[in-house]
Amino acid sequence: MITVIVSDPDTDHANLTYTGEVIRCSGSIDAARSTISCPNDAPGAGAVIVSDPGWNESAQVSFKIPVCETGDCATFPNKCSIEPTEEP
DSSP, X not given: OEEOOOOOTTSOGGGOEEEXXXXXXXXXBOSSEEOOBOOXXXXXXXXXXXXXXXXXXXXXXXXXXXXXXXXXXXXXXXXXXXXXXXXX
């Protein structure tokens, strides 16, 4: 699960549009919480942009999903964290 945390003081969160993906993973980032499925044989690079109805967009945020050391991020979440690769 990918969780995108965003703040837009003049737009209700239900009216925000999320657009993103992670290379080599199935599923897309299209909501504040999106489920994707990735193979565990190489890291995945991803990016997300959030826009409001006035077409104001966030800066693109890039991140990497590492290969899980344990093979199971749900069981051992501390082994498979997602870190942004650049500041928003």
